[in-house]
Amino acid sequence: MIIPKQKPLEEILQLTDAFENILVIGCDGCSGIYQVGGVKQAETLATLIRMARKLQGKPVEVRHTLVLRQCDRQLVATTLRPQLENTDLLLSLACGVGPQTLVDVFPDIQVLTAVDTFGMGGKDRELGHYFEYCRGCGDCLLNETGGICPMTRCPKALANGPCGGMRDGKCEVGDYKNDCAWYLIYQRLKAQGRLDLFTKYRPPRDWRIAQSPRKVEL
Amino acid sequence: MSPQRPAYSDLMKSLNAGKFTFTGEIEPEKIGSMDEVLEGAHKLVGHVVAANVTDIPQSFAYMNSLGPSYIIQQEVGLEAVCQMTCRDRNRLALFGDLLAAGAMGIKNILSLTGDHPSLGDTPEAKPVFDLDSASLTHLIRKITDEGKDLKDNDIHNPPKFHVGVAANPGAIPIEPEILKLERKQAIGAEFVQTQVIYTIQEAQDFMNHIKHIKIPTLIGLCPLRSYKIAKWVTDFVPGMTVPDALLEQMEKLSKIEDKPTRKEKTYLLNVQYFGSLVKEIRKTTQAAGCHIMAIGFEEIVKEIIAESGVR
Numbered sequence: 001m002i003i004p005k006q007k008p009l010e011e012i013l014q015l016t017d018a019f020e021n022i023l024v025i026g027c028d029g030c031s032g033i034y035q036v037g038g039v040k041q042a043e044t045l046a047t048l049i050r051m052a053r054k055l056q057g058k059p060v061e062v063r064h065t066l067v068l069r070q071c072d073r074q075l076v077a078t079t080l081r082p083q084l085e086n087t088d089l090l091l092s093l094a095c096g097v098g099p100q101t102l103v104d105v106f107p108d109i110q111v112l113t114a115v116d117t118f119g120m121g122g123k124d125r126e127l128g129h130y131f132e133y134c135r136g137c138g139d140c141l142l143n144e145t146g147g148i149c150p151m152t153r154c155p156k157a158l159a160n161g162p163c164g165g166m167r168d169g170k171c172e173v174g175d176y177k178n179d180c181a182w183y184l185i186y187q188r189l190k191a192q193g194r195l196d197l198f199t200k201y202r203p204p205r206d207w208r209i210a211q212s213p214r215k216v217e218l
Numbered sequence: 219m220s221p222q223r224p225a226y227s228d229l230m231k232s233l234n235a236g237k238f239t240f241t242g243e244i245e246p247e248k249i250g251s252m253d254e255v256l257e258g259a260h261k262l263v264g265h266v267v268a269a270n271v272t273d274i275p276q277s278f279a280y281m282n283s284l285g286p287s288y289i290i291q292q293e294v295g296l297e298a299v300c301q302m303t304c305r306d307r308n309r310l311a312l313f314g315d316l317l318a319a320g321a322m323g324i325k326n327i328l329s330l331t332g333d334h335p336s337l338g339d340t341p342e343a344k345p346v347f348d349l350d351s352a353s354l355t356h357l358i359r360k361i362t363d364e365g366k367d368l369k370d371n372d373i374h375n376p377p378k379f380h381v382g383v384a385a386n387p388g389a390i391p392i393e394p395e396i397l398k399l400e401r402k403q404a405i406g407a408e409f410v411q412t413q414v415i416y417t418i419q420e421a422q423d424f425m426n427h428i429k430h431i432k433i434p435t436l437i438g439l440c441p442l443r444s445y446k447i448a449k450w451v452t453d454f455v456p457g458m459t460v461p462d463a464l465l466e467q468m469e470k471l472s473k474i475e476d477k478p479t480r481k482e483k484t485y486l487l488n489v490q491y492f493g494s495l496v497k498e499i500r501k502t503t504q505a506a507g508c509h510i511m512a513i514g515f516e517e518i519v520k521e522i523i524a525e526s527g528v529r
């Protein structure tokens with residue numbers, strides 16, 4: 001899923017300072033599932049903004065709502081259109097796709113995001129952190145690299161790793177605390193008896209495939 | 219394999235002739251003139267066949283390698299091994315620099331992936347890594363063997379290069395390192411310069427591991443200017459350990475009050491230690507030579523070589 005993280009409250013309060021009628025919009029997709037921008041978080045944020053503004057002596061009308069998926073233009077239109085009267089700010093709690101969809105659908109209303117987005121990955125509930133596993137390069141290498149993505153998990157996105165910075169299976173970036181992606185690839189391919197895939201030379205990638213913005217025909 | 223290819227550089231001629239070969243290293247730092255570079259180069263000329271010129275090493279914002287490589291060849295007569303990393307330039311810029319290197323008479327390129335920018339003094343920099351050491355090696359081969367760019371377009375008067383690569387004898391585990399060298403051999407790397415080792419055991423082990431690889435390999439050595447540096451290497455550089463006996467001797471010398479005496483004794487210890495290490499490497503391994511990195515005290519290189527009795 002997409003990895004979202006709410007911006008610091010201070011920053012959100014500053015961003016919303018000049019608005020009078022705010023609609024905080026959660027998303028029940030990735031952001032909701034990760035409990036960063038679901039309906040509960042939208043409600044909490046609405047309350048916090050309301051309280052802060054009251055304390056500042058600048059009361060504000062803040063409501064909250066939820067879109068099933070903020071990346072879906074049609075869902076955004078049908079869910080939000082009936083709720084927009086007098087609204088001067090749409091504050092999105094979705095990943096970076098959500099606010100842009102809001103801009104597409106409601107070009108006349110200000111849209112701000114309360115979230116920073118960190119790409120595609122997953123969450124380890126026990127460790128309590130997210131990890132990035134895919135950057136959507138458009139030419140997936142996983143079938144050749146033992147199911148481990150060097151484009152995302154190697155900070156240099158090397159096609160022919162590991163680099164000389166690998167020590168004891170750890171990466172030079174981040175003080176040798178993180179696994180070297182190419183070491184993991186080596187281990188997997190070795191276990192599968194496919195070290196030929198490791199030794200194989202991979203020519204430079206065609207970056208046009210990864211060139212943004214992309215439109216993908218399904 | 220390299221022996222069948224013509225040799226365009228003194229380095230390659232020496233390696234092809236099977237001579238035990240020495241290379242040195244020049245590190246242009248945060249400087250705006252060539253004075254220091256030339257001073258270092260002068261101390262090496264006549265003692266090493268060629269000297270590496272570093273390319274923004276460890277991602278510290280330093281002078282590049284291309285200019286100083288040209289200047290040490292022109293002004294000092296010291297052949298350059300121009301290091302090129304993939305950290306800062308995409309394939310267009312690397313190709314452009316290679317053409318310029320050719321026009322400047324540079325013959326040896328060391329193809330490196332490069333350290334990540336986050337390791338250096340400007341960690342905010344955007345990492346490029348459009349190519350890596352393997353694909354840069356491939357590009358250099360294409361230019362040299364076919365006279366073409368990556369898209370098979372002809373180059374007018376294509377330059378001729380020899381391309382070297384790095385290897386790390388201290389890699390743990392060692393197998394991926396060996397497989398990488400196999401990959402680079404298949405692409406056409408012509409010489410290897412290793413990361414630093416401190417004991418004959420490390421040199422022997424590594425040369426045994428790569429017995430099947432037929433690329434001449436120069437073992438990396440780095441004399442230790444002071445006990446502080448030796449201790450730092452052991453404590454903080456992963457995969458590098460100065461042997462206890464040497465460390466103890468250096469510690470003892472570091473306690474000498476008189477600075478000139480302390481410096482001289484430390485210097486002599488280095489000459490003896492690394493001189494006999496070179497001798498052993500030559501006697502007991504298949505290494506093609508040694509790459510001696512003595513940044514800032516290049517004069518020690520000739521003493522180590524003399525001590526080793528190789529020449």
Ligand code: SF4
Pocket residue numbers: 133134135136137138139140141142149150151152
């Ligand atoms: S290779 Fe590309 S598509 Fe496949 S996981 Fe990595 S970034 Fe995603």
Ligand code: SF4
Pocket residue numbers: 153154155156157158161162163164165166167170171172173179180181182183334
């Ligand atoms: S150590 Fe491994 S993961 Fe880190 S940059 Fe090098 S190859 Fe990539």
